[in-house]
Amino acid sequence: MQKWVYTFGGGSAEGSAADRDLLGGKGANLAEMCNLGLPVPPGLTIVTTACSHFYDSGRVIPDALKDEVRAGIRRMERLTGRQFGRDSRPLLLSVRSGARASMPGMMDTVLNLGLTDETVQALGHDAGDARFAWDSYRRFIQMYGDVVMGLDHEVFEEILEDEKARLGHEQDTELSAVEWQHVVARYKETIEEELGEPFPQDPEVQLWGAIGAVFSSWMNARAVTYRHLHNIPAEWGTAVNVQAMVFGNLGNSSATGVAFTRNPSTGAKELYGEFLVNAQGEDVVAGIRTPQNLTEAARLAAGSDRPSLEKLMPDAFEAFQAICDRLESHYRDMQDLEFTIERGTLWMLQARSGKRTAKAALKIAVDMAGEGLISEGEAVSRIDPASLDQLLHPTIDPRARRDVIGSGLPASPGAATGEIVFTSEQAVHAQEEGRKVILVRIETSPEDIHGMHAAEGILTTRGGMTSHAAVVARGMGKPCVSGAGMLRVDLRNELLITQGVTLGKGDVITIDGSSGQVLKGAIPMLQPELSGDFGLIMAWADKTRRMKVRTNAETPADARAARSFGAEGIGLCRTEHMFFEGGRINVMREMILAEDEAGRRTALAKLLPMQRSDFVELFEIMHGLPVTIRLLDPPLHEFLPKTDEEIAEVALALAIDESVLRRRVETLHEFNPMLGHRGCRLAISYPEIAEMQARAIFEAACEAARLTGAAVEPEIMVPLVGLKSELDYVKARIEAVAKDVIAEAGVGIAYLVGTMIELPRAALRAHVIAESAEFFSFGTNDLTQTTFGISRDDAASFLSTYIQKGIVEQDPFVQIDFDGVGELIRIAAERGRRTRNNLKLGICGEHGGDPASIHFCEETGLDYVSCSPFRVPIARLAAAQAAYRNGG
Structure with a gap:
């Protein structure tokens, strides 16, 4: 039979920390502390599977669960000497959520459950403190009225502020028992007026209402947002922890x-x-x-x-x-x-x-390894790869002038600059428009999760180092200054007021989450130095991982940044990006507009030295490390002007008639360019383009080897191959050019010719294509598009809806679709190596920087991943964790 409830307390527990999936994180750790003999108020945990049952059965709590809860409460009564719902020595309860993954503040809690008009009198008598009892009762009504009955907590706050103003009190602690009793009466009157039903006076009715509310909060908007941000599956559900109340508000010894x-x-x-x-x-x-x-x-x-x-x-x-x-x-x-x-x-x-924070995680892992608590491998596995982003962002230049307008607590380190916004909705709207903002609030609440995610940083005038804003910001890696009490937020007029300075919505400020300072205007920033604990963890990671980590780069700046982050070569150089700069685009247009091959070759001769110099610089920066260069891939029409003004400008620059240019643009128009005349299809239609690029690569390899003394072994990638015959045609042209350059230079050149696997047919026919290809690089961006039949550029309009409705768990353009796209990768890897056992396998799509996708690549046996420069440290760490967990 299904066991719904596990008890704990009195020095023992049903369950332990190992039962996190069943008991949730809170329940499992409460059980573990009990088993360790620590002082824990007794209680019970309703298992996470009950949450799924609750939703599957139309939000009904089964009778069997109710019976087990009642039995658990009787055990709590025996351990505490109190009775639930009785007017003598009443047992009060807390009802809290507890998912297997920590979700601080995202779901609902009810405290002091069991208080009624009768039991509040008994509580006051038992505690010898009537004021404490009535304060506890008003807290319970406020919490229950909001969480369970659905009356906004601000309604209760307004009543309380009215009463304090009427009585001339500033703090809650100044109210007497009689005054709290009056507040309670107003709370109950308001509930009945607003909701049309009285506040429940039956403790058992209160209990089932609270349990149902905690289950329901698993699907509230802020919890759903948090799960999406942290990749927590909805089917996990939440446990419910029902525990005997203990009171920290029983006077100055509490x-x-x-x-x-x-x-x-x-x-x-x-x-x-x-x-x-x-x-x-x-x-x-x-x-x-x-x-x-x-x-x-x-x-x-x-x-x-x-x-x-x-x-x-x-x-x-x-x-x-x-x-x-x-x-x-x-x-x-x-x-x-x-x-x-x-x-x-x-x-x-x-x-x-x-x-x-990421900085703290590194130090704690390194220190604990030094203390002998954990191994180096465990230290590496403790760091969330995505959190390293926190270390790759700017900090305030110490030489910069600081116009400090206020200060608070340094709640989450790092610095951020942005326009002031006062609501989460404003933050989200600004992010959609591409503007960077600082979310300024009196205090944040779980309802602000979407705005905090959209903002560059968070500033609050209330709260401590463990406030909601501080905890959530640290988890997100956002700079945060909390408790900046010298600042005043006027929400009605959307103003931030301090020290004679008044700033409004849209004004720019900078916050320093490391010092707690708030500064007027934008302040110069510095990039962090990645050494110390970071360097040590990365060194341990590099010892552990099997896969290499390369970068996607075609500019010297990106290549140098990637090398500084530990990249071991270039896994994708997109040559088309090199043609859009400066005067190159007009030469490229001249080549596209040529009427015949001779005209194209004339233009390509002008592009050759440009390409060659680009490749020489990349080869020099990589100094003997592998460089994979993809031949021209995009549709040619992307290089041509589109508006009338652009056409007139280009026609003048190229000294051709506008009508000729317009006809050529129309000729090259495609209804679906992504599946059109691009990739290897261009090289087959216009082999002279591939020949020019191959010559530039081989001549650059010779020059870079001469300059650096390090041998260069370029890897030439033919894109969008679906047929072996396509690859054979282009490869023959590449090999012919290589033969010519070797003869001219008088030196040998080692090189590889391979292809990007980005079409389902290529994956399925990998064993045939591998007869000609010496490496495969999985282009998962296009492989995802062609497998799903979804345009990545247009998918945002509906993929978010798919995720919200549970159709898909993750955006397949962010994390590899393991069952579909992943299966094609597995097939291609297995079939390709069956033909060529030394076939080099890599991945160069955006997924190359996603930790979960990197784990998949390790399991599939890929040789390397390639990602954007600033994600190289993330990939190095994720690759090490994947190898460590696979027993590497």
């Missing part, structure tokens, strides 16, 4: 906090976090009150005069520090912890691997 066992921004080995006295957990995360430092060292560094937890509650701090050390050693990773101190007693509420 507290609640969030901590990391190491600094998540820098990676330094130091306890890092914040706490609040007499508060519940949401108070710390929301940043409504200014939090306090955990350690004396952190307090002194911050210049705070408010006592640290270490000083204020030394016994609880000592116990917490010991638990931090134990959990980090047990999990062999930096931990993100939540805790509550209830009248001096420490309770652990959560442990999970902490999110961190």
Whole structure:
């Protein structure tokens, strides 16, 4: 029979950290902490498969699950000595989500469940604090009314602000029990007025409502967006954790906090976090009150005069520090912890691997390897390859003048410049228009996930280092300054006001997430130096990986950048990109407009020295490393003018009649250029083009070898081959040119001729094509287009809908479609090597920089991947992780 519920608490648990897929991350780690004997409030976890059942059955909670939950609550009652729904020593519950992958703040939580008009009296009597009881009740009504009943939380906030203004209070803590009782009454009245139903007074009704709401939140907009951004499958579902409440708001001997066992921004080995006295957990995360430092060292560094937890509650701090050390050693990773101190007693509420910046991830991995906690291979496997992007972006030039207009907490490192926007919708709209923006908010919430993703950086006037903005920004690799209290945000008039300076929407600011400074205008930036921990991790990665990593480059700047990032050659040089620059395009047009072969050869003779000099420079930069050069690929009409003004300008430059030029443009027009006269088809129609390019390559190889002393072995790639006979025709022309150049130069030239596999027919007939091809390079951009019958340039209009509706999980132009396109690659690789066992195999599409696609390439046995220059470090790391996980 299906087991829906696993219990934990009292020193034991059904389950452990190994059951993450079933219990979710939170439930699995709560169980693990119980098994370790740590102080964890008892509770139960509803398994992730129940979430799928919930949706499959029309959002109905099955009776069998309800029975198991009731049994779990009876166990909690025995362990706590309290009773759920009773008016004497009431048991209150928290109901939280817990997916197998951490999704901080994306789904819903309900605290203090079980409070009613009767049990609130009992709670006050039991705690000896009526004010605490009524404050807890109003928190519960506000949370339940929003999460379960659907009344926006801002409605409750407005009521609370009205009451505080009426009473002359500034802080929530100033309200008395009677005043909180009045707020509760207004909350309940508003719910009944707005929703047409009373706030439920049956604790069991409350419980099923909260459980259903947590399941439902798996499909809310912010959770769906987060899953899409982090590649989390919708079918995983979420677990639900129901746990006995413990209270950090029971006076000055109580507290609640969030901590990391190491600094998540820098990676330094130091306890890092914040706490609040007499508060519940949401108070710390929301940043409504200014939090306090955990350690004396952190307090002194911050210049705070408010006592640290270490000083204020030394016994609880000592116990917490010991638990931090134990959990980090047990999990062999930096931990993100939540805790509550209830009248001096420490309770652990959560442990999970902490999110961190790329810089911190590198330092933590290197340090833990040095401490003997993990191996070098594990250190390499711990780094998210995509996170390396954070290290490849600019930082503020230290020599630049800084017009500082405010400062806050350095919540996520790096720097960003952009126009001010005040809403997430504005950020998304600006991104669509190609404008870079800084999202400026009083505080962010999970509803801002889309705007945070669209923005270059985030600035908030509230919140601490563990606020929503800080945690999410660090996970995204976005610079963030939080808690900039000296700045004031006027949302109504869309103004940012500080120190006599008023800035509006569209004004440019720069934020420095490493120092916490906010600066007026755009500030000069510097590229980072990739050394230290980065260099060490990459050295370990290079020892581990099997595949080579090349780059896609045709300009000297790109080639040099790629070499600085560790590229081991060029996997794709797109020669057509070389013809669009400066005066070259007119020579190219002259060749296209020629009436016969003689005219074309005259123009090609002008292009030859240009091509040759390009290739000499690339060969010199690569200094003996392999360089794969693709022959001209795009349709010829792309080089010709399109508008009347352009036609007139080109006709004048080439001294030809406009009507002649217009006729030639019309002649070359194609209804579907992607599948038209391009690739090897051009070389067959106009072999003189391929001959010119081959001569430029071979002559450049001779010259570069002479200049550098390093032998050059060019790889000439014939594009869009679908038939062996096509490749044979073009290859014969290349070989004839090679023979001529070798005779003229008096030196031998080693070279390879291969093809780009970008058509399904080529993949299926790979065993035949390999009789002539000495290498295959998989052009997965076009292979994806021709396999799906989808134009990459037009797919954005519907692929996002496909992803939202679950038709596809990933954009196939971002991550290889493993089942379709991937199967064609596997077939081509296997059949090609069956014919030619030393056939060199690589990939040069955009997928060459995607970590998941790189894992596929490792499993398929490819020799190398090729990607854009700034993704070379990502590819090096991903290739190492793929080899490590495959036992390499």
